[in-house]
Amino acid sequence: MSVQQDVRPSLQTEGLSKAFGGVQAVNGATVTFHEGKVNALIGPNGSGKSTFFNIVTGMIAPDSGTVRFRGQDITRRAPHRICAAGIGRSFQLCRTFPRMTVLENLLVAVRPSGLGQLVGSSRNRRQVERARELLRRVGIDHLEGSLAQDISYGQQKLLELAGVLMGEPDTILLDEPAGGVNPALIGRIGTLVKELNAEGRTFIIVEHNMDMVMSLSDHIVVFDRGAPIAEGTPSEVQQDPRVLEAYLGV
Ligand SMILES: Nc1ncnc2c1ncn2[C@@H]1O[C@H](COP(=O)(O)OP(=O)(O)OP(=O)(O)O)[C@@H](O)[C@H]1O
Ligand SMILES: [Mg+2]
Incomplete structure (x- = not known):
């Protein structure tokens, strides 16, 4: 065949x-x-x-x-x-929010507003869990509290990939x-x-x-x-x- x-x-x-x-x-x-x-x-x-x-x-x-x-x-x-x-995509010039933490970057990937509420509310705890799981998956979970601007460019690329995966694209x-x-x-x-x-x-x-x-x-x-x-x-x-x-x- x-x-x-x-x-x-x-x-x-x-x-x-x-x-x-x-x-x-x-x-x-x-x-x-x-x-x-x-x-x-x-x-x-x-x-x-x-x-x-x-x-x-x-x-x-x-x-x-x-x-x-x-x-x-x-x-x-x-x-x-x-x-x-x-369909999910990444960008040639990495798109992360430099003054947000690594974890916050993933949470805004799913919901663009009300971040403070989002982190605190039990309704969205699942998203936080999912974000942490994806950070583990791409190997930057130890950086979840770091500002995106403070991690290396390669780590930002991994963060961006995790952000793409938050949307569960196939x-x-x-x-x-x-x-x-x-x-x-x-x-x-x-x-x-x-x-x-x-x-x-x-x-x-x-x-x-x-x-x-x-x-x-x-x-x-x-x-x-x-x-x-x-x-x-x-x-x-x-x-x-x-x-x-x-x-x-x-
Ligand atoms: N917004 C734009 N305004 C004007 N010209 C543009 C714009 N975007 C792309 N171009 C031009 O269109 C052509 C194709 O650009 P494109 O960025 O799609 O190429 P590429 O294959 O991604 O290149 P590279 O490998 O360098 O990233 C180039 O000549 C580029 O200068
Ligand atoms: Mg290009």
């Missing part, structure tokens, strides 16, 4: 485009990511990867094209509705999870991705660290100038001359 028969579509786009002034950031991108897999979206700087994430998560509207999630059209839906559909988009992170924490992030995927979560990861991409991914899509130029398994993509050309200009 061919591997392809096993593929179920997760996030799919068709003819997706977005220009900023004269810059065609995403250019008619037709892409399918696979449900239950670790997918990667790679490509040179400025090839439109973050813009693609911003469109599919509803942060910016496309000029044209469609986005479907498990077959359902989610084009131009508001971010909170896309989140409610089961599909997780990570924009450069290893960017600016030391090798030991990169290893931990990779292990977490593998574990969470084994539990059934789908990943779509934008990343420049090729060791991480090649060791983690089941399926890789390569972007150049706003559209896919190649896709396949890590070994297929590594041998593709179009990919070498896009990266090295050879």
Whole structure:
């Protein structure tokens, strides 16, 4: 049986485009990511990867094209509705609240107001428990009382990942999870991705660290100038001359 028969579509786009002034950031991108897999979206700087994430998560509207999630059209839906559909995401430049503690950062991830009340009330004790469990899971539970601004950048990335998990997404988009992170924490992030995927979560990861991409991914899509130029398994993509050309200009 061919591997392809096993593929179920997760996030799919068709003819997706977005220009900023004269810059065609995403250019008619037709892409399918696979449900239950670790997918990667790679490509040179400025090839439109973050813009693609911003469109599919509803942060910016496309000029044209469609986005479907498990077959359902989610084009131009508001971010909170896309989140409610089961898609969680992290940002290329980490988004944490620097003057809140690590634990508080997770609690605002689920409820944006009334923090003092939230921590104290028994109604929300479950959320606090869940936040602590996720901090243990990503390995920064010993930092729960520290201000986010006082922990390392890699630890902030782990905090952001825990924040994404607070929303219980079954599909997780990570924009450069290893960017600016030391090798030991990169290893931990990779292990977490593998574990969470084994539990059934789908990943779509934008990343420049090729060791991480090649060791983690089941399926890789390569972007150049706003559209896919190649896709396949890590070994297929590594041998593709179009990919070498896009990266090295050879
Ligand atoms: N808000 C914006 N306004 C104007 N131009 C933008 C905006 N966002 C992105 N661009 C431009 O669109 C193009 C694609 O940018 P994007 O950030 O999506 O690339 P990327 O693949 O994520 O790059 P990198 O790997 O460096 O993060 C770039 O030329 C960028 O300068
Ligand atoms: Mg980017």
